[in-house]
Amino acid sequence: MGMEEAGRDIYEIRLARSDELHLLAAIEVDAFWALHEAGAVACEPTSLPIGMLRQSLEADLLFVAADELDQPFGFLAGVVMADTIHVAEIDVVRDWQKKGVGRRLMHTLIERARRPGVSGITLTTDRHVSFNAPFYASLGFRILDESERSTELTRILEREFEHGADPARRVAMAIWF
Numbered sequence: 001m002g003m004e005e006a007g008r009d010i011y012e013i014r015l016a017r018s019d020e021l022h023l024l025a026a027i028e029v030d031a032f033w034a035l036h037e038a039g040a041v042a043c044e045p046t047s048l049p050i051g052m053l054r055q056s057l058e059a060d061l062l063f064v065a066a067d068e069l070d071q072p073f074g075f076l077a078g079v080v081m082a083d084t085i086h087v088a089e090i091d092v093v094r095d096w097q098k099k100g101v102g103r104r105l106m107h108t109l110i111e112r113a114r115r116p117g118v119s120g121i122t123l124t125t126d127r128h129v130s131f132n133a134p135f136y137a138s139l140g141f142r143i144l145d146e147s148e149r150s151t152e153l154t155r156i157l158e159r160e161f162e163h164g165a166d167p168a169r170r171v172a173m174a175i176w177f
Contacts (some may be wrong), residue, residue, distance in 0.1 A: 009067070009096070009099060010067070010068045011065050011066060011067050011068070011073070011096075011101065012065070012066055013063055013064070013065055013066075013104050013105060013108045014063065014064060014066060015057075015060060015062065015063060015064075016057055016062040016063065016064045016072070016075060018054075018057060020064065020072055021050060021053045021054065021057065022050075023071075023072050024048070024053060024064075024072065024075050024077075024091075025048075027072065027073060027074060027075055027091050027092070027093055028048065028075075028089060028091045030091075030093040030094055031074075031091035031092055031093060031094065031097075032091075033094065048077060048088060048089050052077065052079065052088055053077055055079055056077040056078055056079055056088065059078070059079065059080055060112070061077065061078030061079065061080070061085060061109070061112065062075065062076070062077050062078070063075060063076045063105055063108050063109065065092065065096070065101045065104070065105060073092065073093045073095070073096050073101075074090075074091060074092035074093065074096060074101050074102070074105060075089070075090070075091060075105070076089070076090040076105040076106065076108070076109055077089045077090075078109055078112075078113075078121075081122065081150070081152050081153075082150065082152065083117060083118060083119045084118065084119055084120050084121060084122050084150075084174070085109065085113045085118060085120075085121050085122075086121070086122045086123065086152075086153070086156070087106075087109065087121060087122070087123035090102060090105055090106065090123075092105075097131070098131075102131070102135070103135075103139070106136075106139055107139075109121065110139070110175065113177070114177055118177065119176060119177060120174050120175050120176040120177055121141075121174065121175050122144075122150075122153055122172060122173065122174045123136065123141070123172070123173055123174075124153070124156055124157055124160060124170060124171065124172050124173070125170070125171060125173060126169050126170065126171075127143070127168075127169050127170070127171045128169055133171060133173065136173050137173075139175065140175045141173040141174060141175045142173060142174065142175075143171045143172070143173050144171075144172045144173060144174055148174075149172050153172045154172075156172075157170060157172055
């Protein structure tokens, strides 16, 4: 996938390795505080269960952004849901945010997902934070209304509400192929 420069920062997007799974929770927690500061979350930080990361890894849908020392500082975990790929998590540590890393992670997933049998990519996010719904809209995603959401996607949103997400702010989005 090749090394890229963000300013003076050199990094690459690549598939994660199983020995890196334990590093991803720290990335997720660091990125959480940016969301917290933006008012998108009021709860305590949590991280994806290792089983979900492993499922994403086995499906070749776990990508990392790795620095020039090959240390991951961002990741995207996708999971197969029926005929779509769902973005379970995307995080970039605060020091690397606003440098296009999240955009490259998403482009990598979009390229990987464009294959027979996959109708699109879904995700849930905050409606208002600039690096959430507006960012995904800039990639071609659109907010789904209730009638457009799969049962599984609705269930994911409901679980997020149960864990303290604000129903007025949380939305499901999709890009269809």
